[in-house]
Amino acid sequence: NAGVMQNPRHLVRRRGQEARLRCSPMKGHSHVYWYRQLPEEGLKFMVYLQKENIIDESGMPKERFSAEFPKEGPSILRIQQVVRGDSAAYFCASSPGQGISPLHFGNGTRLTVT
Amino acid sequence: ILNVEQSPQSLHVQEGDSTNFTCSFPSSNFYALHWYRWETAKSPEALFVMTLNGDEKKKGRISATLNTKEGYSYLYIKGSQPEDSATYLCAYLNYGGSQGNLIFGKGTKLSVKP
Numbered sequence: 001n002a003g004v005m006q007n008p009r010h011l012v013r014r015r016g017q018e019a020r021l022r023c024s025p026m027k028g029h030s031h032v033y034w035y036r037q038l039p040e041e042g043l044k045f046m047v048y049l050q051k052e053n054i055i056d057e058s059g060m061p062k063e064r065f066s067a068e069f070p071k072e073g074p075s076i077l078r079i080q081q082v083v084r085g086d087s088a089a090y091f092c093a094s095s096p097g098q099g100i101s102p103l104h105f106g107n108g109t110r111l112t113v114t
Numbered sequence: 115i116l117n118v119e120q121s122p123q124s125l126h127v128q129e130g131d132s133t134n135f136t137c138s139f140p141s142s143n144f145y146a147l148h149w150y151r152w153e154t155a156k157s158p159e160a161l162f163v164m165t166l167n168g169d170e171k172k173k174g175r176i177s178a179t180l181n182t183k184e185g186y187s188y189l190y191i192k193g194s195q196p197e198d199s200a201t202y203l204c205a206y207l208n209y210g211g212s213q214g215n216l217i218f219g220k221g222t223k224l225s226v227k228p
Contacts, residue, residue: 033214048214056212100146100213102160
């Protein structure tokens with residue numbers, strides 16, 4: 001039973017480029033969450049999605065960041081016009097969404113903006 | 115601003131020692147408390163999800179307690195082994211927040227020497 005799959009593991013972008021991070025949840029999980037870990041910081045919530053719906057995006061910057069979880073395919077976190085401050089590790093997690101359940105995390109995508 | 119504090123930041127123990135660390139969180143509007151174990155180069159792995167004041171959970175040599183009235187949880191490891199070396203994260207879920215909007219502490223990094 002495959003776990004949460006994130007790709008790529010490492011992504012290097014120049015300032016001003018776009019970054020696309022992908023996340024495939026565990027089989028049977030319909031809820032996806034994105035977290036960001038800045039250097040020397042803990043994990044910070046960004047966005048919570050169900051299939052085709054954004055449930056909570058209160059942690060996501062209002063500009064340049066967007067997320068989707070289409071009916072088919074992985075969830076995508078998209079960062080437009082990246083800046084150096086976007087360099088971080090981005091973690092995706094999933095859950096079956098039934099009540100208060102633990103999150104299952106992927107291995108993360110480490111984004112470096114040069 | 116909701117804050118989750120973990121102490122100590124790091125801990126070095128000898129194999130066979132028992133150890134414990136603390137997670138402090140806001141006592142108002144409590145909904146759930148998660149514990150995760152995060153080994154280097156891997157993804158965070160769920161240990162416990164606790165919801166009720168006085169809850170005690172156990173998984174092998176690891177156990178946790180919860181005091182929602184005073185806003186703390188303890189994680190105990192009995193007879194530490196080198197494979198217990200990891201960062202232990204706690205995360206608080208506010209009653210008013212969506213189920214994915216966990217507020218994470220920065221973790222306690224445990225190193226167990228053989």
